[in-house]
Amino acid sequence: ETGVTQSPTHLIKTRGQQVTLRCSSQSGHNTVSWYQQALGQGPQFIFQYYREEENGRGNFPPRFSGLQFPNYSSELNVNALELDDSALYLCASSLEQGRETQYFGPGTRLLVL
Amino acid sequence: AQSVTQLGSHVSVSEGALVLLRCNYSSSVPPYLFWYVQYPNQGLQLLLKYTTGATLVKGINGFEAEFKKSETSFHLTKPSAHMSDAAEYFCAVSKAAGNKLTFGGGTRVLVKP
Numbered sequence: 001e002t003g004v005t006q007s008p009t010h011l012i013k014t015r016g017q018q019v020t021l022r023c024s025s026q027s028g029h030n031t032v033s034w035y036q037q038a039l040g041q042g043p044q045f046i047f048q049y050y051r052e053e054e055n056g057r058g059n060f061p062p063r064f065s066g067l068q069f070p071n072y073s074s075e076l077n078v079n080a081l082e083l084d085d086s087a088l089y090l091c092a093s094s095l096e097q098g099r100e101t102q103y104f105g106p107g108t109r110l111l112v113l
Numbered sequence: 114a115q116s117v118t119q120l121g122s123h124v125s126v127s128e129g130a131l132v133l134l135r136c137n138y139s140s141s142v143p144p145y146l147f148w149y150v151q152y153p154n155q156g157l158q159l160l161l162k163y164t165t166g167a168t169l170v171k172g173i174n175g176f177e178a179e180f181k182k183s184e185t186s187f188h189l190t191k192p193s194a195h196m197s198d199a200a201e202y203f204c205a206v207s208k209a210a211g212n213k214l215t216f217g218g219g220t221r222v223l224v225k226p
Contacts, residue, residue, distance in 0.1 A: 004156075033213065042117075042203050042216030043157070056213055090156055092214075102214060104149070104157040 004093050004105035012111045013081050021076040021108045023091030031055075031095075032074040033102060034066060037088040049074055078110075086112045115140045115206050119217035127225050132191040134220050136178075136204030139185060146187040147205040147214065148178055157203065163187065174198070199224045 005024045013019050025032050031050045035043035045058035049068035063079040072093070078085055088109050092102035120135040138144060145164050149157040161172025168180040174197075178189045187204060201221045205214040 006156075035214075035216075040219075042205075042218050043214070045213040045215070048213060058213065092157075101159060101162060103159070106156040 004091055004103055006089075006091050006105040006108050008108060009106070010109045010111075012113065014113050015081055015083060017081050017112075018077065018079045019081060019110060021078075021089050021091075021110070023074045023076070023093075023105060025072045025074065025091075025093035026103050029093035029095050029103070030072050031093060032068055032072065033092045033094075034074070034076045035090040035092065036060075037090060037107070038084075039087070043090055046076070081112045083112050086110060115144070115208060115215045117204050117206050117215055117217035119202075119204050119220050121220055122218060123221045123223065125223045125225060126194045128196055129193050132176075132189075132194045132198060132222065134189040134202050134204075134222070136187045136189065136217060137185055138187065138204070138206045140206055140208060142208045144206045144208060145212075146178075146180060147207075148172065148176070148187075148189050149203045149205060149216075151201045151203065151219075153200075160189070160202075194222075194224050196224050196226065198222060 007022045033048040034046040037043040047057040048055045052068045065077045067075045088107045090107045091105045094102045116139045118137045147162045148160040161170045163170045163180045171177045176191045201219045204217045
């Protein structure tokens with residue numbers, strides 16, 4: 001059984017650019033959540049996808065958007081990057097929407113210059 | 114809204130000494146509670162969780178936590194610290210299975226030889 005994987009591991013962008021981060025869920029998991037972890041802080045919930053539909057969103061602006069594909073892999077897209085978007089972006093998957101345990105990937109570290 | 118407070122952003126313990134990490138939460142509904150550990154440059158690994166039932170929860174690597182509803186606490190303990198326990202620890206709460214996780218700010222543990 002493979003765990004949650006994310007790509008790329010590191011990324012450097014400049015302010016105003018757009019970025020796409022990718023997540024492959026653990027085998028059999030149909031729910032994926034994305035979190036932003038700024039340096040020295042706890043992760044903050046961005047949004048969750050269940051069977052390709054957005055199922056809850058945190059306090060993040062619309063320039064943060066996502067997709068979930070039929071194979072349950074997922075993307076996080078951020079438009080018009082700002083310096084404050086620099087963070088570790090974590091993807092977490094769970095077996096079913098009603099199951100409590102979320103399994104996290106290693107994260108993508110984004111630096112915006 | 115839910116919130117999590119972790120008392121002490123840094124804790125230093127000697128190898129072999131008790132590890133005690135404090136977590137208090139606020140929730141309008143019976144919570145699901147979690148402790149995650151994050152090693153440098155890695156994602157989050159689940160240590161243990163409380164959903165229902167027994168209030169003393171045992172996790173991996175010798176850690177355990179006790180849910181105390183009257184104190185709205187979920188403190189994490191380990192009787193004897195090991196050098197490999199040096200990491201950052203996050204307490205998290207959710208209000209339903211598979212729902213978003215709300216994290217505390219984290220406690221970084223340093224283990225002295």
